[in-house]
Amino acid sequence: MAAPSRLTALKKLQCGIFQTTYNPHNVRTGAKYLRARLRGPSMMAYYPPTINIAKIMRQYPELEIVNEPEVTRLQDVADKKRRGKGAPKKKKEKVKDKKKK
Numbered sequence: 474m475a476a477p478s479r480l481t482a483l484k485k486l487q488c489g490i491f492q493t494t495y496n497p498h499n500v501r502t503g504a505k506y507l508r509a510r511l512r513g514p515s516m517m518a519y520y521p522p523t524i525n526i527a528k529i530m531r532q533y534p535e536l537e538i539v540n541e542p543e544v545t546r547l548q549d550v551a552d553k554k555r556r557g558k559g560a561p562k563k564k565k566e567k568v569k570d571k572k573k574k
């Protein structure tokens with residue numbers, strides 16, 4: 474039987490030839506996941522691109538496209554403000570003296 478030192482030298486040489494990492498203590502390295510093909514591009518290709526109406530409206534103002542959900546939302550906000558249910562106004566200036574604990 475070969476000596477352990479010769480077996481480790483053989484293992485080092487083998488790893489150098491076959492371009493693998495020398496890992497005599499079997500420590501987890503994550504090499505399996507680093508070698509794996511990336512999933513992101515194939516997942517992005519699977520889903521169709523989303524249509525952004527606001528972006529199209531900004532690029533082509535001559536088309537006069539109407540974004541119905543946005544118009545409805547703005548109308549609802551205006552109705553709530555008229556009834557007093559809207560968001561409060563922002564403060565104009567910051568408070569100088571805050572209460573100290």
